[in-house]
Every structure is written in structure tokens, then in C-alpha cells.
Amino acid sequence: MPKQQASPPVVDLNADTPCCPPLAQRRVPAETAAALAPAFKALGDPVRLQLMSMIASAEGGEACVCDLTPAFDLTGPTISHHLKTLREAGLVDAERRGTWVYYRARPQILRQLAALLSIEPAPRA
Amino acid sequence: MPKQQASPPVVDLNADTPCCPPLAQRRVPAETAAALAPAFKALGDPVRLQLMSMIASAEGGEACVCDLTPAFDLTGPTISHHLKTLREAGLVDAERRGTWVYYRARPQILRQLAALLSIEPAPRA
DNA sequence: TCTCTGATTCGATGGACGTCAAGACAGGCG
DNA sequence: CGCCTGTCTTGACGTCCATCGAATCAGAGA
Structure with a gap:
């Protein structure tokens, strides 16, 4: 099967500065929506949302798969699949160190x- | 078919105050993840992300379906379906006024x- | 080198999703 | 009342997704 992911970086997901004004401020263009929707989609699963949180809140900023897997009633392959989804959405990075693989939030x-x-804190007006 | 959705409000989506600390601060519990994941999932489609933005950024805080539909290369039923998804995720409210239906962000x-x-602005330390 | 453990990939399966055409519903206007 | 316009629902179809078991890959250690 062809590899063909590599969506053209219409929005730079690596930029340090926020790429876009708040959704409620001006209409988000189709290209921006297409670039960011996959990230929201990846967070749209309870397991992945918890995985993301466990990784992002882990001490040292990284979490070992060996610590993530037993936190769920799911098999190893399934957790691995979810982690791959988070990785392909650009939400996490993976690094192998010896026997174990560590994930780190972006x-x-x-x-x-x-x-x-983000929304104006309170519509006082 | 039986109605029976009505997920118990483990997390109050109507609360004015943020229900939870940032995902990167402490591990989000399974119940919170289950409550909020559907909202992220609803935003995980480019069309719905744009719809959400068009609604939230509309003048007067509301947008008419008649203005939303022609902005996409999709049929009316499809837009209606996406709006229903946003509604069921608790992201928008709908109100009929005469012939037209208006959507409003929550x-x-x-x-x-x-x-x-939300993330600490810069991981100094 | 052989084996053991941790992690990923592969293949399959049941269910959910995005889309459309056709039909139904609601309200305004002759 | 009957028609027209705008919106939603229904039913169908193809694709994508979450999950698993089995097989494979990657290092570490004997």
C-alpha cells in the first residue's frame, strides 16, 4: 500500500506562536480547519484523552508505554494503536531508550x- | 427505537467555572475523559470545525442555517447532520424563529x- | 547465539461515521 | 386550504475506526 500521508503543512504545527486567532473571533479558513481537525479527532476518544493527559502530566514530561498500558482494560496492541494515532496527529513524540519506549507531549x-x-473570559459588555 | 441516551452528567458541561485542571497538570479521570471526549470528537471534522467557527464568530452570536449551508460543497442534509452532531456534543444550541433556524455557540x-x-506559557525551570 | 521481554505491525471483525437522495415536517403567503 | 421554501429525518452505501489475537521486530542478558 502507498505511504501517502504527508499533508502539506498549510498550518505550521511546530510554530511556537499560536497560528490562529480564536475560533470565535474570525471564521477559521478551510485549510486551517483541515490542518487542526485531526488533532481534535485524536483527542476525541476517551482512551486517547487519558493517554494524552498521562503523558503530558507525567514527571519528567515523559511516560513509558509500560506504565500506560496497565492503566486500561485494553490489550497492548490497542494501546499501541492509540499512541500511534496521537503520534500521527502531531500531539506526541516517541523515543525508544533500550527496551522501553517513552512518549512525550508536544x-x-x-x-x-x-x-x-479560547473565549473572552466573560461577555460583560 | 428506545430513546435511552442521557449519559449521566458526571461532568457538568453547563458549569460556568472550568470543571477540570489542565490535562498536563494532573491526569484526567476516566469519567472526565468520557464526558469531554465527545466534544473533541465533534470538533474533529473539518466541516464541523468551520461550522463551529462560523457560528461562534457570527455577528449577534448566532448564525442561520441558510447562511451556513452555502458555504460548503455539501448537501443540506449533510450540513444538518453535522449541526446535529455539534448540538448533541453540547457545543451549540438551536432555535427556530419563523422559517429559519439559528445556531448559537455555548x-x-x-x-x-x-x-x-492550556499549558504553562513556557516550561522554564 | 538463543531466549526473554517490551512494543509494534498485521489481519480480521463488528460497529460507527460521512455523505447523499428521497421523503417528511414547519412556517409563511396566496 | 394549498403551495412554496427552508430544515430535518430516514434509509442506504462505502469507508473509516476500535479492538483483538497472532505474528513480527528491537534490545538486553545469559
Whole structure:
């Protein structure tokens, strides 16, 4: 099967600065939506949301798969599949060190997603 | 078919105050993940992300279906289906006024999602 | 080198999802 | 009342997804 993922980086997911104004401020363009929707989709599963949190909140900023897997009533392959999904969405990075594989959150894209959802604190007016 | 959805409100999606600390601060519990994942999932489609933005950024805080539909290369039923998904995820409210139906964003849940994704501005230390 | 453990990939399966055409519903207007 | 316009629901179809068991890959250690 062909590899063919490599969506063209219409929005730079690695940028340190938020790429876009809040969703409620101006209409998000189709290209931006296409670039960021996969990240939201990846977070749209309870297991992956917990995985993301466990990784992002782990001491040292990284979590071992060996610590993640037993936290769920799921098989190893399934957890591995979810981690791959998070990886392909650009939400985490993986690094093998010896026997174990460690996952680490990518704060930039999390910041971008949070910025997109941000709302004026209170519609006082 | 039986109605029976009515997931018990483990997390109050209507609360004005953020329900949860940031995802990267402490591990999000399974119940919270189960409550909020559907909202992320609803935003995980490019069309719905744009719809959400068009609604949230519309003047007067509301958008008419008649203005949303022609913005996409999709049929009316498909847009209607996406709007229903956003509605069932608690992200928008719908109101019929005469011939037209208007959708309006729910800022509370957007704030909750943004708070969950929020990250310390710079990991100094 | 052989084996053991941890992690991923492969293949299959049942269910959910995005989309459309056709039909139904709601409200305004002759 | 009957028609028209706008919106939603229904039914169908093809694709994607979550999950598992089995097989495979990667290092570590004897």
C-alpha cells in the first residue's frame, strides 16, 4: 500500500506562536480547519484523552508505554494503536531508550488548540 | 427505537467555572475523559470545525442555517447532520424563529475544553 | 547465539461515521 | 386550504475506526 500521508503543512504545527486567532473571533479558513481537525479527532476518544493527559502530566514530561498500558482494560496492541494515532496527529513524540519506549507531549500544538478554543473570559459588555 | 441516551452528567458541561485542571497538570479521570471526549470528537471534522467557527464568530452570536449551508460543497442534509452532531456534543444550541433556524455557540464548554488544553506559557525551570 | 521481554505491525471483525437522495415536517403567503 | 421554501429525518452505501489475537521486530542478558 502507498505511504501517502504527508499533508502539506498549510498550518505550521511546530510554530511556537499560536497560528490562529480564536475560533470565535474570525471564521477559521478551510485549510486551517483541515490542518487542526485531526488533532481534535485524536483527542476525541476517551482512551486517547487519558493517554494524552498521562503523558503530558507525567514527571519528567515523559511516560513509558509500560506504565500506560496497565492503566486500561485494553490489550497492548490497542494501546499501541492509540499512541500511534496521537503520534500521527502531531500531539506526541516517541523515543525508544533500550527496551522501553517513552512518549512525550508536544506543547506547541496543545497551545494552538487551546488558543483556537479560547473565549473572552466573560461577555460583560 | 428506545430513546435511552442521557449519559449521566458526571461532568457538568453547563458549569460556568472550568470543571477540570489542565490535562498536563494532573491526569484526567476516566469519567472526565468520557464526558469531554465527545466534544473533541465533534470538533474533529473539518466541516464541523468551520461550522463551529462560523457560528461562534457570527455577528449577534448566532448564525442561520441558510447562511451556513452555502458555504460548503455539501448537501443540506449533510450540513444538518453535522449541526446535529455539534448540538448533541453540547457545543451549540438551536432555535427556530419563523422559517429559519439559528445556531448559537455555548461558551462554557468551549472554555472548559480550552482550559483542559492550556499549558504553562513556557516550561522554564 | 538463543531466549526473554517490551512494543509494534498485521489481519480480521463488528460497529460507527460521512455523505447523499428521497421523503417528511414547519412556517409563511396566496 | 394549498403551495412554496427552508430544515430535518430516514434509509442506504462505502469507508473509516476500535479492538483483538497472532505474528513480527528491537534490545538486553545469559
